[in-house]
Amino acid sequence: MATTKTPRPKTLREGSAQKRAAILSAARELFLTGGFDRSSVDAVAALAEVSKRTVYDYFGDKQTLLRAVVDSIGQSLITTIRHTLDDTLAEVAEAADLEDALVAFAMRIATGMLDSGEYATLQRLVRSESRHLPDGGELFMADTPDEALAERLAAFADVGLLSVPDARLAADQFTALTFSVALNRLGSANAAEDPRVRPLVVEGVRTFLRAYRPA
Template sequence: MDTTINKTIRKGSADKRGKIMAAARDLFLSEGFDRSSVDAVAAKAGVSKRTVYDYYGDKQNLLLAVVEETSSAVLVMIEQGISDHLRDFEDLEQSLILFCEQIVASANGSSDYMALIRLVMVEAANLPDSFLERLDNAKEEGIIRRFTEFGQTGLLDVPDPQMAAKHFAALTFLLAFNQPRKTGTWGDEQTKRMITEGVRVFLRAYAPRTG
């Protein structure tokens, strides 16, 4: 009997959290963090103002929670790309290109990724530097692990896998994301060429040393 009650309570709590998070994300994106009140979040979520405070403490913590939740979907996207292209392969260059293309294509179709980019860009001043650094590190963590292994097996020369991951991202999918999107997508031929050239520049810089 107690177990059934506890499960119901936890499910109800999860439902309320989901409604609060969805309401907060919508308001932060449409109205901005400063112009969005806890009262407005509560009203949109259909809960009391006290419930919002009980769950998240204050509006700043709610913003952090929204960004963290959205970033979880991005991490899953990156890990899927690693699993699909950077574990079993024959050609490292082609695998890195396919990985980047998948990240761009997935991001282009992901409302979570779009929301994360917009929130971080618009509300960066309201996010602690330490939080943004941790977010960047989390997104790079899977790539760092693979580059470390590539270094150990002699596929790459990566004395600093973390720096290598930053260079790789900057030369490929992050560069693509920073380009103007006239059609609203990143999937055009120019982006593919950009990714291909970025991967080749990266591989020239991190090729195994010979002699």
């Protein structure tokens, strides 16, 4: 009796970093301007100046390519967040310095990242193409400032600067009290364009610290 073999999943090529970047850039442009459904793999290949076979070899199919585009933007934003954390919070050693450092971090993220073209692109792709993404795109939006911030808040708790039973919850609440308040109330978190942003962020940080400073 013949045995039916289960087909092996296709192995994608790692390939040239330059070609991968060109394909991702072309796909991003086409998905934004024409939408996922109207953007063909042929068009992506032509714009990236590679063969259609190369696109398939590197990414497998168009849906995987969309996921790769969204993921690459998300990873770029996470890198920005981590650099900002290092610049603003890495050297904090005294409780008296914590408020100013957290305000500096929140202002940098609010103005430099949440109001950036990269973040707007990520939001737009996730909203418009959610049906083509796992979990409607929520998977990719999970890597917001909260994930990286939670690690730093836990580190502050380890040295006694904060009392943080649940670091991820604390990060979620920090975000809600700072970035989200500005976005929900003003429609923007860019303090360079709206002087009302900073007072909201400062008060949010103070409210957060009242809740999480050690007793």
